[in-house]
Amino acid sequence: MTAPARGRGRPRDPETDAAILRAALEVFVERGIEGLSIEQVAKRAGVGKLTVYRRWATKEELVSQAIQTMVSDELTLSLADLDALSPYEITERALPAAAELAASPGYRALIARIWGSAVSHPSLMAVTWERYILPRRRLAAYLIERARQEGLLAADADADVLIDMMVGAVMYRALQPDPPDTDEMLRYLRAVYRQAGLLPPEPS
Missing domain, CATH: 1.10.357.10 (Tetracycline Repressor, domain 2)
Structure with a gap:
């Protein structure tokens, strides 16, 4: 049997969000916006890059929200x-x-x-x-x-x-x-x- 498809309205995992935002802030402070990539943030957060892209369309939006967490x-x-x-x-x-x-x-x-x-x-x-x-x-x-x-x-x-x-x-x-x-x-x-x-x- 195949696993049931996940609904589009499935709540996001707040721990995953927090890990991504922490990683984005760390990379931004270390390398600036020019040196930051979604791939780097995903790797540091321990998630796939698609997980990040599903939440934030651009790295500017990601960094902006990460700033608010600090x-x-x-x-x-x-x-x-x-x-x-x-x-x-x-x-x-x-x-x-x-x-x-x-x-x-x-x-x-x-x-x-x-x-x-x-x-x-x-x-x-x-x-x-x-x-x-x-x-x-x-x-x-x-x-x-x-x-x-x-x-x-x-x-x-x-x-x-x-x-x-x-x-x-x-x-x-x-x-x-x-x-x-x-x-x-x-x-x-x-x-x-x-x-x-x-x-x-x-x-x-």
Whole structure:
């Protein structure tokens, strides 16, 4: 007797997905998007390459989802959180996890690879922007609007400019030759957010 055919709606094995995503992230950090192939990822994950292709049509989509597995979801606050807390409370709650992430060697290597691929493989940045960065920017913009309505920021404060300034400052500091540890990164993040108006001034 032959085995019954598997239905097209058969649930994916989450352990297989996790192994593929881990392998994709490792290969991406080691070799960049130019040096990554589906075959290499499949071999490292211990699966056939067709298993990978059934899940992700392109290596850019695969890497983009793998990036999301590294960056903690704890950094993302819901709109309900934003409405329930003050802008200062929201910022203070998010900063410890953000500092730990930004100070980790894996994160430094990851962002270097992402931005290094922006020109040569714009599709990777496009997918990452749409699926990961843009939702977080929208939440940050909502937080900035809350702060503006409460009089913590100038009425003409530009949310996009403020977000770019804060993200750019963190990336620049993280990619320096002698990057800060978690404690120093937390101190630096507090200074950045204080300058942006999302933390209260230090007591004089």
